[in-house]
Amino acid sequence: MSIITESLDDLVREAEILKTRLEEERAKFNDMELTIVAENLDPLPPFSTKSRRILKGHQGKVLAIDWSYDKRHMVSTSQDGKLILWDAFTTNKEHVITMSTTWVLACAYSPSATTVACGGLDNKLTLYSLNMDDDLLTASGDSTAKLWDVESSTPIQTFQGHQADVMSIDISPSEAGNIFVSASADHISMVWDIRTGSYVQTFEGHESDVNAVRFYPSGDAFVSASDDATCRLFDLRADRQVAIYKKESIIFSCNAVDFSLSGRLLFAGYSDYCVNVWDTLKGSRAVTLYGHENRVSSLQVSPDGTALGTGSWDATIRVWA
Amino acid sequence: MSNVGNKQKLIEQLRAEANFERIKVSVACKDLIKYCQDHESGDVLVVGWDKFDIDNPYKEKQICVML
Numbered sequence: 262m263s264i265i266t267e268s269l270d271d272l273v274r275e276a277e278i279l280k281t282r283l284e285e286e287r288a289k290f291n292d293m294e295l296t297i298v299a300e301n302l303d304p305l306p307p308f309s310t311k312s313r314r315i316l317k318g319h320q321g322k323v324l325a326i327d328w329s330y331d332k333r334h335m336v337s338t339s340q341d342g343k344l345i346l347w348d349a350f351t352t353n354k355e356h357v358i359t360m361s362t363t364w365v366l367a368c369a370y371s372p373s374a375t376t377v378a379c380g381g382l383d384n385k386l387t388l389y390s391l392n393m394d395d396d397l398l399t400a401s402g403d404s405t406a407k408l409w410d411v412e413s414s415t416p417i418q419t420f421q422g423h424q425a426d427v428m429s430i431d432i433s434p435s436e437a438g439n440i441f442v443s444a445s446a447d448h449i450s451m452v453w454d455i456r457t458g459s460y461v462q463t464f465e466g467h468e469s470d471v472n473a474v475r476f477y478p479s480g481d482a483f484v485s486a487s488d489d490a491t492c493r494l495f496d497l498r499a500d501r502q503v504a505i506y507k508k509e510s511i512i513f514s515c516n517a518v519d520f521s522l523s524g525r526l527l528f529a530g531y532s533d534y535c536v537n538v539w540d541t542l543k544g545s546r547a548v549t550l551y552g553h554e555n556r557v558s559s560l561q562v563s564p565d566g567t568a569l570g571t572g573s574w575d576a577t578i579r580v581w582a
Numbered sequence: 583m584s585n586v587g588n589k590q591k592l593i594e595q596l597r598a599e600a601n602f603e604r605i606k607v608s609v610a611c612k613d614l615i616k617y618c619q620d621h622e623s624g625d626v627l628v629v630g631w632d633k634f635d636i637d638n639p640y641k642e643k644q645i646c647v648m649l
Contacts, residue, residue, distance in 0.1 A: 272589035279596035290604045298611040309630040313640035350639060462599060479617040481610065499610035500602055523621035524614070525628050542615055567626050568640060582626075582640035 287501045295504040299542035308548045314580035316347050318354050323572035325367045325559045329374045332565045336377050337578055338365035344379055349580050400427035406443055422460045423447050429473040435480030442483045444471035450485050464495045466502045473517050478524045486515035492529050506539045517559045522566025530557030536571055552579055
């Protein structure tokens with residue numbers, strides 16, 4: 262027994278040494294912050310995006326939205342237990358599906374826009390489809406992410422490493438989709454290799470739950486949003502945080518993030534009903550979008566980058582363009 | 583015993599992360615900025631619809647009035 266205790270102590274000590282070495286290695290390459298490198302860039306042109314559409318129909322908090330790859334349709338889920346497929350141009354509801362549970366926390370279109378997946382507190386992943394095509398990646402409150410074979414409804418791979426609920430995931434736009442990033446209530450974001458099933462990098466910094474993650478369009482970095490009221494940009498190749506988006510006046514949690522097409526704008530939805538638009542490179546706030554009358558729970562730029570969709574606990578979805 | 587196993591796994595993971603091949607932050611940042619600059623002209627939310635070839639599909643259409 263004492264031998265095991267001793268070796269366990271040794272292992273704990275070795276882990277601590279390695280953690281220190283990891284921080285030292287990261288510090289060696291930390292020569293400059295993003296905002297300093299971007300100092301001489303032209304400032305952003307005036308921001309002209311306005312609220313153009315309000316999608317009304319949900320009877321409860323809107324919890325998640327996703328744009329279809331046709332750049333026009335949108336799916337949303339709500340605490341009212343309904344899944345709605347919208348035409349964002351006309352604001353028409355094309356389908357309203359009643360779920361077996363309220364609190365449907367997540368929804369997503371398949372790349373071919375023929376399947377809609379959603380899941381919630383009933384621990385089920387439900388697909389509504391015209392034809393089953395892809396594999397599917399999910400994040401869960403059981404602290405794992407899972408890759409599913411849709412046809413057989415079985416998990417292919419379980420991604421274990423987080424110590425608490427996995428709040429959000431995003432698949433890399435580069436690397437042939439073999440890399441994904443996860444955000445967790447353990448304050449950490451992790452980058453995973455889908456092929457090996459294990460994580461390759463961990464990113465710390467947030468002081469509270471990480472609620473959302475989104476890859477920078479080049480795939481070299483990702484942004485995360487947290488209950489600590491900040492967003493942070495982490496670069497994969499530099500293996501560390503390269504920018505932070507915060508203000509003393511912003512004290513409410515950030516729930517959702519996305520980039521404009523080029524990555525220059527960072528949209529972030531907060532619990533104070535606002536959407537803050539940040540200059541990703543300069544780290545400064547460009548503008549604040551007001552309109553929602555409750556917490557902004559979800560947010561996404563359309564695939565062609567022409568519009569921003571925001572979902573809120575005020576039961577509406579707004580389209581900004 | 584599984585505790586020892588877990589710690590060994592953690593050490594393996596930490597060693598891999600410590601040996602990760604990094605680049606300088608300034609180099610990474612220059613690449614992030616370059617991506618933005620290369621794609622900014624096609625980013626409507628940045629440049630605005632006025633400087634764009636196509637019309638904003640979400641803008642209310644002007645109604646033609648015959649005089």
